[in-house]
Amino acid sequence: MTSKLLFHDVHAILIPENISKTRIDIMRQRLTEKGGTVVTSTSTKVTHIITAHQCLHQVLGFLKLDTLPPDCKVVSPDFIAKSIQHGCLEHSGCEVQFIEPALPKKTESVIRVLDSDEELSEAETEPLDDYEQQLMESMWSESQAATTETDNEFENPPSIYSEATNAEATSNSNQTERKKIIIPEALLRYMNASPNSSENKNQHITDEFTRLVKRAETEGNQWRIRSYKKAVKIISKLSFRIMSKEDVKGLKGIGKNMTLKIEEILRTGYSLKAHTIPEKFGPLEKFKNIYGVGEKIAEKFYTIGYRTLEDVKSKATLTRDQQLGIKYYDDFLQRIPRSECSKIAEFVTKMVHELDANLICRMMGSYLRGSETCGDVDFMITDPNGLPNEGLLESIVLKLKNVGFILENLSSPASEDGHERIWRGICKLAGVGIARRIDILIVPFDELGAATIYFTGNTEFNRCIRLLARKMGYSLNQHGLFRKGPNGEKTLVASKTEQEIFDILGVPWKPATERNI
Ligand SMILES: Nc1ccn([C@H]2C[C@H](O)[C@@H](COP(=O)(O)OP(=O)(O)OP(=O)(O)O)O2)c(=O)n1
Numbered sequence: 001m002t003s004k005l006l007f008h009d010v011h012a013i014l015i016p017e018n019i020s021k022t023r024i025d026i027m028r029q030r031l032t033e034k035g036g037t038v039v040t041s042t043s044t045k046v047t048h049i050i051t052a053h054q055c056l057h058q059v060l061g062f063l064k065l066d067t068l069p070p071d072c073k074v075v076s077p078d079f080i081a082k083s084i085q086h087g088c089l090e091h092s093g094c095e096v097q098f099i100e101p102a103l104p105k106k107t108e109s110v111i112r113v114l115d116s117d118e119e120l121s122e123a124e125t126e127p128l129d130d131y132e133q134q135l136m137e138s139m140w141s142e143s144q145a146a147t148t149e150t151d152n153e154f155e156n157p158p159s160i161y162s163e164a165t166n167a168e169a170t171s172n173s174n175q176t177e178r179k180k181i182i183i184p185e186a187l188l189r190y191m192n193a194s195p196n197s198s199e200n201k202n203q204h205i206t207d208e209f210t211r212l213v214k215r216a217e218t219e220g221n222q223w224r225i226r227s228y229k230k231a232v233k234i235i236s237k238l239s240f241r242i243m244s245k246e247d248v249k250g251l252k253g254i255g256k257n258m259t260l261k262i263e264e265i266l267r268t269g270y271s272l273k274a275h276t277i278p279e280k281f282g283p284l285e286k287f288k289n290i291y292g293v294g295e296k297i298a299e300k301f302y303t304i305g306y307r308t309l310e311d312v313k314s315k316a317t318l319t320r321d322q323q324l325g326i327k328y329y330d331d332f333l334q335r336i337p338r339s340e341c342s343k344i345a346e347f348v349t350k351m352v353h354e355l356d357a358n359l360i361c362r363m364m365g366s367y368l369r370g371s372e373t374c375g376d377v378d379f380m381i382t383d384p385n386g387l388p389n390e391g392l393l394e395s396i397v398l399k400l401k402n403v404g405f406i407l408e409n410l411s412s413p414a415s416e417d418g419h420e421r422i423w424r425g426i427c428k429l430a431g432v433g434i435a436r437r438i439d440i441l442i443v444p445f446d447e448l449g450a451a452t453i454y455f456t457g458n459t460e461f462n463r464c465i466r467l468l469a470r471k472m473g474y475s476l477n478q479h480g481l482f483r484k485g486p487n488g489e490k491t492l493v494a495s496k497t498e499q500e501i502f503d504i505l506g507v508p509w510k511p512a513t514e515r516n517i
């Protein structure tokens with residue numbers, strides 16, 4: 001009697017998308033030589049589906065099914081190697097945790113581009129600029145290419161992209177303009193987040209790419225920054241460990257240059273470029289850590305010839321904010337422990353309630369999102385009885401100054417209608433030796449929902465949701481969600497609650513702690 005081969009009971013469908021042909025060939029060979037059967041149709045018995053996808057839609061789309069075959073396990077390409085290694089069918093750690101459930105209900109003809117990490121220009125009411133347009137088009141063509149470039153025995157596997165396009169082409173055949181609503185990839189992750197889907201099997205590569213992002217940031221090269229960031233996202237989500245450049249062949253978002261870098265990292269363990277940081281990196285970082293000094297001014301200081309903080313302090317003409325930035329330089333470098341933020345919140349709330357007990361006070365920003373440490377304090381106040389009275393912010397600041405909590409004013413942005421709504425400054429809690437940055441925001445009760453979305457963040461979440469709004473013909477800011485008319489006029493659609501804004505955009509509401517995307 002001969003014993004059964006390892007894969008004797010395995011009837012597997014190999015989904016070749018996002019897996020190199022070489023790897024597929026090897027997998028097929030290993031599977032069959034150890035008794036397994038590769039099946040190409042779901043009409044016969046299927047025990048395993050082997051796929052690099054982490055999205056149920058894509059798997060079902062490929063199989064042309066509505067639901068998975070019964071008693072069938074969906075596993076990552078690692079399954080074969082790990083089973084061979086362990087001498088038994090190794091399901092644990094290989095079963096795919098899907099990261100994508102249903103399409104948002106309220107949006108019509110939505111086409112999802114999974115690798116869109118497009119960033120929104122700050123002027124969200126502007127039409128797409130050339131760069132954004134180009135990016136959109138390249139993403140569109142990449143996703144199209146990715147669906148047609150399948151060098152395998154399966155004929156024309158459908159995907160969510162081609163399906164959506166076809167559906168529109170047939171239902172709307174005399175309309176040449178396709179309606180494309182692209183949900184930014186990071187927002188998709190928020191919409192579909194599954195808690196255990198985030199193990200990065202290629203940390204050694206993404207670490208180097210993250211260094212390359214930093215390096216590109218010092219060069220100010222937006223294209224590179226975005227390409228490397230995109231590569232980090234794609235690679236960190238792969239369900240297999242990259243062993244050779246063949247493994248990333250045909251992977252959308254990983255072009256020739258990225259492949260070369262991956263190859264170098266695989267060969268040498270690191271990317272030389274990532275470790276040759278330009279000389280100006282150090283001084284620029286130092287300058288940008290001064291409150292009130294951004295990328296441009298830091299660059300200007302460097303060009304003038306400044307190299308140290310001392311140079312800036314003694315030679316540069318500084319604004320008042322920058323002078324305070326120098327004065328509190330070391331303090332501002334230190335993040336605020338959550339426990340201190342809680343004490344600040346309690347203290348400021350008490351002071352505000354001494355002025356008007358009806359006011360609603362809330363900590364926003366990273367604190368609300370649950371961070372253990374925060375860069376600053378974002379404190380929001382709203383009056384449930386309507387518009388806050390004009391002098392409110394001033395009285396609050398004055399009171400906080402008089403008790404010695406507020407140390408300095410910084411310049412604050414003027415609000416469009418002349419009512420000051422954001423106050424920026426520096427504070428220090430009694431008993432704590434470190435000065436902290438604080439923003440106090442007064443928000444009209446009618447705008448509470450929009451303001452809450454904005455000041456909750458994170459910044460990436462805001463970028464994505466504003467971009468989505470824009471693609472759907474709206475514009476979203478801290479005052480509300482507006483419908484854009486043909487002549488650029490804006491009509492308020494929703495602002496009172498987060499829920500109504502999320503509903504219109506077809507994005508599920510989730511608590512702040514899930515918005516760290
Ligand atoms: N360019 C910006 C700056 C801020 N915000 C929003 C999202 C942020 O979450 C919130 C608060 O801004 P902070 O700069 O205080 O950022 P966080 O509170 O998120 O992080 P930190 O801990 O660094 O303060 O305002 C934004 O949408 N776009």
Ligand SMILES: [Mn+2]
Nearest residue numbers: 365366376378
């Ligand atoms: Mn903050």
